Amino acid sequence: xxxxxxxxxxxxxxxxxxxxxxxxxxxxxxxxxxxxxxxxxxxxxxxxxxxxxxxxxxxxxxxxxxxxxxxxxxxxxxxxxxxxxxxxxxxxxxxxxxxxxxxxxxxxxxxxxxxxxxxxxxxxxxxxxxxxxxxxxxxxxxxxxxxxxxxxx
Amino acid sequence: xxxxxxxxxxxxxxxxxxxxxxxxxxxxxxxxxxxxxxxxxxxxxxxxxxxxxxxxxxxxxxxxxxxxxxxxxxxxxxxxxxxxxxxxxxxxxxxxxxxxxxxxxxxxxxxxxxxxxxxxxxxxxxxxxxxxxxxxxxxxxxxxxxxxxxxxxxxxxxxxxxxxxxxxxxxxxxxxxxxxxxxxxxxxxxxxxxxxxxxxxxxxxxxxxxxxxxxxxxxxxxx
Amino acid sequence: xxxxxxxxxxxxxxxxxxxxxxxxxxxxxxxxxxxxxxxxxxxxxxxxxxxxxxxxxxxxxxxxxxxxxxxxxxxxxxxxxxxxxxxxxxxxxxxxxxxxxxxxxxxxxxxxxxxxxxxxxxxxx
Numbered sequence: 001x002x003x004x005x006x007x008x009x010x011x012x013x014x015x016x017x018x019x020x021x022x023x024x025x026x027x028x029x030x031x032x033x034x035x036x037x038x039x040x041x042x043x044x045x046x047x048x049x050x051x052x053x054x055x056x057x058x059x060x061x062x063x064x065x066x067x068x069x070x071x072x073x074x075x076x077x078x079x080x081x082x083x084x085x086x087x088x089x090x091x092x093x094x095x096x097x098x099x100x101x102x103x104x105x106x107x108x109x110x111x112x113x114x115x116x117x118x119x120x121x122x123x124x125x126x127x128x129x130x131x132x133x134x135x136x137x138x139x140x141x142x143x144x145x146x147x148x149x150x151x152x153x
Numbered sequence: 154x155x156x157x158x159x160x161x162x163x164x165x166x167x168x169x170x171x172x173x174x175x176x177x178x179x180x181x182x183x184x185x186x187x188x189x190x191x192x193x194x195x196x197x198x199x200x201x202x203x204x205x206x207x208x209x210x211x212x213x214x215x216x217x218x219x220x221x222x223x224x225x226x227x228x229x230x231x232x233x234x235x236x237x238x239x240x241x242x243x244x245x246x247x248x249x250x251x252x253x254x255x256x257x258x259x260x261x262x263x264x265x266x267x268x269x270x271x272x273x274x275x276x277x278x279x280x281x282x283x284x285x286x287x288x289x290x291x292x293x294x295x296x297x298x299x300x301x302x303x304x305x306x307x308x309x310x311x312x313x314x315x316x317x318x319x320x321x322x323x324x325x326x327x328x329x330x331x332x333x334x335x336x337x338x339x340x341x342x343x344x345x346x347x348x349x350x351x352x353x354x355x356x357x358x359x360x361x362x363x364x365x366x367x368x369x370x371x372x373x374x375x376x
Numbered sequence: 377x378x379x380x381x382x383x384x385x386x387x388x389x390x391x392x393x394x395x396x397x398x399x400x401x402x403x404x405x406x407x408x409x410x411x412x413x414x415x416x417x418x419x420x421x422x423x424x425x426x427x428x429x430x431x432x433x434x435x436x437x438x439x440x441x442x443x444x445x446x447x448x449x450x451x452x453x454x455x456x457x458x459x460x461x462x463x464x465x466x467x468x469x470x471x472x473x474x475x476x477x478x479x480x481x482x483x484x485x486x487x488x489x490x491x492x493x494x495x496x497x498x499x500x501x
Contacts, residue, residue: 031333032328046216053220077351081344116336122351126354134361162383169390172393176410188412191413202455210468274382274427308459328441329439
């Protein structure tokens with residue numbers, strides 16, 4: 001898959017940082033304003049997809065690799081499970097044991113904010129990996145099996 | 154008439170027309186774009202109904218689905234005939250749809266008599282309250298300190314008590330009630346959802362991987 | 377059957393259109409389109425159930441913006457938050473299932489060279 005024209009590349013260089021910042025904002029402030037881990041994760045995946053589409057397949061092989069996406073996916077899932085298991089210190093699975101704080105501030109609502117971060121990482125990396133497998137590494141054409149896939153395992 | 158109801162009906166009518174075009178048109182790219190229109194329409198409807206989390210999530214999910222589907226459809230030319238299948242399955246489908254429509258509309262129609270039907274649009278179970286004495290076991294009175302009347306639905310109970318009292322005198326403290334439900338009251342369901350997403354992504358990798366396909370002298374064997 | 381039931385019926389009609397596309401269409405992409413329509417219509421119907429008409433003005437979303445003192449007022453006016461929490465997970469699950477189904481469609485296209493299920497039935501792959 002080729003990259004796109006220099007106009008698209010320059011605009012992507014300008015805009016990708018803002019998309020990532022917006023995604024992180026939606027994830028972090030999920031317990032105060034609309035959004036949360038799922039919406040923020042999908043926004044992050046969309047931003048990464050924009051970068052891969054603009055800069056072509058070699059960029060996806062060197063910098064934003066498939067292995068990195070899979071590792072981040074698994075790390076997000078393990079982090080979410082760890083937060084859940086930490087609840088045993090309060091008596092039950094998934095107990096909300098961090099301080100509740102004042103309503104409407106960033107540091108409030110117990111374990112909801114760290115859970116949002118873990119889910120944001122997991123969903124973003126997982127959906128970016130699926131996007132790479134579906135749309136970035138395939139070439140068109142009617143084959144009959146054989147070596148048309150490019151997913152390195 | 155209520156302006157929000159009017160706007161909602163216009164949007165839903167637009168989505169219905171879009172879905173009919175998406176199903177019946179011959180060009181695959183037009184079909185995918187009409188599905189995109191239906192998805193953005195649902196996002197507008199979510200915003201109109203007071204669900205901003207859902208509107209944000211639906212917009213970005215729709216964008217990703219559109220990008221993947223357009224890329225799949227554009228790079229694969231398929232000139233096969235797109236006629237429907239033979240008459241018998243279509244007849245069975247229409248019969249099943251007719252039965253389903255009869256059941257659904259029959260249920261919806263008895264709502265005003267308070268029978269088996271649904272509550273009218275805009276008046277959910279949230280609006281009803283019941284007395285605390287009803288909740289006590291038979292033959293006893295309501296416990297001390299119980300409120301005079303309690304909400305009848307789970308959502309109403311959460312709206313009334315979830316922020317500060319919650320389960321066992323410690324509320325969620327989250328200003329966004331939906332996130333409070335998702336990650337405190339129903340956190341186990343969110344763990345299940347993360348698992349489902351993980352398994353679906355693994356399934357997509359397993360279907361598309363390269364290792365394991367061997368070509369033996371003209372035969373293709375999938376291991 | 378008053379005008380208040382029409383939003384439910386329109387959402388269920390979209391569901392029926394999606395179901396028809398899954399059963400009666402030959403092209404795999406049309407089947408995927410039907411699956412997507414089914415998903416959107418089901419989510420839409422459940423969110424429609426939880427709507428509470430406001431006394432005046434716009435519908436009130438279940439988000440506390442006025443500090444802890446406004447909680448009681450919000451409890452009397454807000455839209456039901458429970459269907460929204462359930463549908464939020466359902467939307468992202470719908471995206472993952474669509475990705476899996478599109479992966480299957482890509483693989484079938486590689487093997488048979490067409491998206492048409494009738495032709496796939498006749499080719500022995």
